[in-house]
Amino acid sequence: MSSTAAASGFVAFLLSVQVVQGTNDWGVTYTSTEICASKGSTVELPCTYKYPSRQKTRYTTVTNQLWFTEFNGYVHVDLRTDPQYSGRVEYSDDKKDCTLTITDVRESDSAEYKFRFITNHDGGSYTGSPGVTLWVTDPGLQVKVRESPYRDQIECHIICHRPDHPSYIWYKNGQKIPAATSSSSYYYSDSFSSADSYSCAVAGHEDSPSPSVCVVGQSCNRVTYTHRGICVFRGSSVDISCTYSSNGYDVDSKFWFSPERSRQWLNPSQPEDLGGDSQYDGRVQVITERGRSTLRITDLTESDSAQYRFKFRTGSFEWTSSLPGTTLTVTALQVQVTRIKVYQSYTEAELKCHSSCGPAGRSSWFKNGEEITGVQMSSYKGVFYPGDIISCALKGHETYVSPSVYAPKPPSVSVSHAGKIMEGSSVTLTCSSDANPAASYTWYKENVNLKAVREEAQLVFRSIQSSDSGEYYCAAENELGRRTSKNISIEVTYAPKLPSVLVSPSGEIEEGSSVTLSCSSDANPAAKYTWYKMNQTLTPGDTYHFTSITLEDSGIYHCKSENEYGQITSNPVHIDVQYAPKLPSVSVSPSGEIKEGSSVTLTCSSDANPAANYTWYRENEDSTKASGQIFIITDFRAEHSGNYYCEAQSKRGRRNSTLYLLAVAGKSTMMINIIRLTLVVVGPTLLLLFCLWMRKKKTLSSTTETHEPIETMEIPLEAFNAHLVVCPHQLESDPDYTNVSALNSRRRSTSM
Ligand SMILES: *[C@@H]1O[C@H](CO)[C@@H](O)[C@H](O)[C@H]1NC(C)=O
Ligand SMILES: *[C@@H]1O[C@H](CO)[C@@H](O)[C@H](O)[C@H]1NC(C)=O
Ligand SMILES: *[C@@H]1O[C@H](CO)[C@@H](O)[C@H](O)[C@H]1NC(C)=O
Numbered sequence: 001m002s003s004t005a006a007a008s009g010f011v012a013f014l015l016s017v018q019v020v021q022g023t024n025d026w027g028v029t030y031t032s033t034e035i036c037a038s039k040g041s042t043v044e045l046p047c048t049y050k051y052p053s054r055q056k057t058r059y060t061t062v063t064n065q066l067w068f069t070e071f072n073g074y075v076h077v078d079l080r081t082d083p084q085y086s087g088r089v090e091y092s093d094d095k096k097d098c099t100l101t102i103t104d105v106r107e108s109d110s111a112e113y114k115f116r117f118i119t120n121h122d123g124g125s126y127t128g129s130p131g132v133t134l135w136v137t138d139p140g141l142q143v144k145v146r147e148s149p150y151r152d153q154i155e156c157h158i159i160c161h162r163p164d165h166p167s168y169i170w171y172k173n174g175q176k177i178p179a180a181t182s183s184s185s186y187y188y189s190d191s192f193s194s195a196d197s198y199s200c201a202v203a204g205h206e207d208s209p210s211p212s213v214c215v216v217g218q219s220c221n222r223v224t225y226t227h228r229g230i231c232v233f234r235g236s237s238v239d240i241s242c243t244y245s246s247n248g249y250d251v252d253s254k255f256w257f258s259p260e261r262s263r264q265w266l267n268p269s270q271p272e273d274l275g276g277d278s279q280y281d282g283r284v285q286v287i288t289e290r291g292r293s294t295l296r297i298t299d300l301t302e303s304d305s306a307q308y309r310f311k312f313r314t315g316s317f318e319w320t321s322s323l324p325g326t327t328l329t330v331t332a333l334q335v336q337v338t339r340i341k342v343y344q345s346y347t348e349a350e351l352k353c354h355s356s357c358g359p360a361g362r363s364s365w366f367k368n369g370e371e372i373t374g375v376q377m378s379s380y381k382g383v384f385y386p387g388d389i390i391s392c393a394l395k396g397h398e399t400y401v402s403p404s405v406y407a408p409k410p411p412s413v414s415v416s417h418a419g420k421i422m423e424g425s426s427v428t429l430t431c432s433s434d435a436n437p438a439a440s441y442t443w444y445k446e447n448v449n450l451k452a453v454r455e456e457a458q459l460v461f462r463s464i465q466s467s468d469s470g471e472y473y474c475a476a477e478n479e480l481g482r483r484t485s486k487n488i489s490i491e492v493t494y495a496p497k498l499p500s501v502l503v504s505p506s507g508e509i510e511e512g513s514s515v516t517l518s519c520s521s522d523a524n525p526a527a528k529y530t531w532y533k534m535n536q537t538l539t540p541g542d543t544y545h546f547t548s549i550t551l552e553d554s555g556i557y558h559c560k561s562e563n564e565y566g567q568i569t570s571n572p573v574h575i576d577v578q579y580a581p582k583l584p585s586v587s588v589s590p591s592g593e594i595k596e597g598s599s600v601t602l603t604c605s606s607d608a609n610p611a612a613n614y615t616w617y618r619e620n621e622d623s624t625k626a627s628g629q630i631f632i633i634t635d636f637r638a639e640h641s642g643n644y645y646c647e648a649q650s651k652r653g654r655r656n657s658t659l660y661l662l663a664v665a666g667k668s669t670m671m672i673n674i675i676r677l678t679l680v681v682v683g684p685t686l687l688l689l690f691c692l693w694m695r696k697k698k699t700l701s702s703t704t705e706t707h708e709p710i711e712t713m714e715i716p717l718e719a720f721n722a723h724l725v726v727c728p729h730q731l732e733s734d735p736d737y738t739n740v741s742a743l744n745s746r747r748r749s750t751s752m
Pocket of ligand 2: 613614627649650651
């Protein structure tokens with residue numbers, strides 16, 4: 001086929017004797033009658049032919065010319081239409097020259113080749129017979145039994161290549177002669193019988209023995225197969241034929257068998273007729289005619305590929321040859337694809353029409369059912385669009401079309417799980433697409449290629465995670481193109497994840513402000529929420545709202561998130577409501593009377609969040625006396641006497657306490673005692689007068705609020721003290737003094 005093979009191939013013309021057949025003006029001339037060639041080489045079988053230019057009044061026209069190797073029924077097989085030779089044979093339609101060229105010769109080409117031509121005259125056809133025998137050898141060995149010049153001896157003759165020191169094997173009637181010499185000559189003491197046939201082979205090449213020959217006469221017991229090997233298409237029929245002779249005896253039984261079917265036989269050493277084998281049921285037929293048997297097998301399948309042998313029996317003899325028969329290879333054409341380049345919408349590819357009998361010869365190519373014109377080679381390079389369907393057939397054998405090749409059809413995607421997919425479950429996505437050659441698959445998630453790990457038709461999640469939720473699709477690709485599937489949505493359901501809690505507005509919370517707590521948690525299906533304060537259920541819902549938050553709303557809150565798969569509680573959130581200092585209370589130590597020179601400790605306490613700082617004042621003095629919660633006067637003197645108060649201040653606000661009178665014991669005690677006496681002795685009338693006088697004085701000297709700075713100090717200390725202690729309406733004006741103090745000590749301890 002290739003020039004390299006032709007150049008390296010071995011071709012020998014064994015008998016270069018010109019043989020002219022025919023009479024008168026009719027004839028076919030072969031330059032050589034035996035040609036030996038090594039496998040793979042190119043062989044020419046030179047041939048010329050002649051015919052009379054006219055017969056009677058009619059000019060001669062050659063209507064058909066052909067080479068053949070077998071007499072198949074009554075039909076001459078044209079090698080150009082034989083699949084075994086397809087694309088490998090060539091002969092011109094020249095009026096004189098009929099030279100046959102066979103390229104890339106195979107062992108199965110070994111045969112006798114004959115040329116036949118047909119003219120327009122009645123019965124005006126002519127076959128050049130005997131033809132040219134071609135021997136194709138691999139490993140370069142072909143043997144032939146030749147009679148030696150000595151009558152009691154035959155010789156094994158190696159045609160073509162000769163091994164260095166060959167060892168020979170001799171067969172008599174198809175059976176190995178155990179005691180025979182390993183030399184190329186074989187003889188007996190007695191002369192050869194006309195009943196026996198002989199064959200020889202070179203040791204190590206027992207599969208290529210010589211044909212069986214009769215040493216005496218021509219009707220010895222023998223079987224000669226027409227072909228050593230035949231290659232045919234699946235679905236077609238084949239004729240496997242042989243010639244046989246039985247030394248003139250009547251044949252009682254004869255049949256074809258296949259050694260490969262010996263397991264089906266009752267006894268593996270007793271061949272059984274193929275006609276009784278169920279594998280060939282209704283598909284075999286044996287055609288017998290004078291010394292020739294043809295096994296016809298129809299509707300061939302690849303499993304019919306086997307060796308076939310013929311067997312016969314006469315009254316006194318049975319042909320049970322161990323020599324090889326005809327090897328049948330049933331092949332199917334196949335389009336092989338080599339991708340060249342992929343473009344957006346099409347692919348450039350090279351296709352080869354291939355059969356298991358070797359590279360196919362001239363081929364016909366079909367695209368979408370139509371033959372591609374102008375393409376005849378076994379390979380075809382072209383442009384393929386999605387949807388294009390391509391097949392091939394050998395020229396002249398368009399009935400046996402290869403299976404089509406095509407780009408993947410849009411892939412379909414399936415999920416192993418019906419319905420909801422629980423987190424942690426095992427899920428498999430499967431991509432499938434009709435494609436020839438078979439497609440390879442790639443998975444994508446939201447356009448992210450998962451190829452690195454998942455270049456398969458199946459995408460397997462051993463334990464699916466919520467993060468695996470999303471849109472998936474797959475792509476199917478072969479050498480002819482690529483298609484993507486529709487998106488498939490994977491939704492993984494799962495119990496809520498740890499909820500996150502949001503306090504809005506963020507930062508510090510001021511009493512009276514509007515505050516919202518929100519709970520959110522990743523869950524599928526969506527979670528339901530419940531808010532809790534100190535483990536007490538508040539309202540259901542993902543938010544909890546305080547229109548005006550109060551001190552009492554301070555505390556630990558958490559939310560619970562739940563769906564059908566589970567529930568989870570958020571981390572606690574601490575709500576800390578800040579407020580301005582409440583009315584401070586002042587306490588004095590020691591309580592009771594202050595002795596001159598003693599030490600006095602004043603303590604100011606105010607409920608506040610954040611904690612307040614403190615400043616001390618004396619009435620009518622702008623300057624601060626001290627800062628800090630505790631104010632100590634170490635050496636108390638008369639001039640220290642006065643009304644003291646403290647201011648509690650935080651960033652949320654400030655507030656002054658009520659006045660607190662500090663005075664040295666003595667005059668004041670006496671005065672209080674006088675007032676007490678008066679109250680007892682003089683009675684309520686005088687007290688009323690005293691109180692009216694007090695009110696009048698106070699109205700003149702100050703504003704209504706007692707803790708406001710008092711600008712004048714005209715009121716006698718004793719009287720003021722009495723008013724503080726006694727007058728009922730003044731007690732009413734500070735009704736929550738004691739209450740605040742109580743609250744203060746209960747709720748919040750203030751410290752410096
Ligand atoms: C709330 O309940 C949890 C668990 O039942 C418990 O550990 C915690 O102390 C409780 N908190 C309050 C403030 O009762
Ligand atoms: C007391 O607190 C206020 C507000 O936080 C601040 O402005 C002030 O300086 C503080 N005074 C003292 C003496 O720490
Ligand atoms: C408390 O008293 C001081 C000193 O007289 C004054 O400066 C301040 O404004 C007073 N605070 C309030 C809240 O009235």
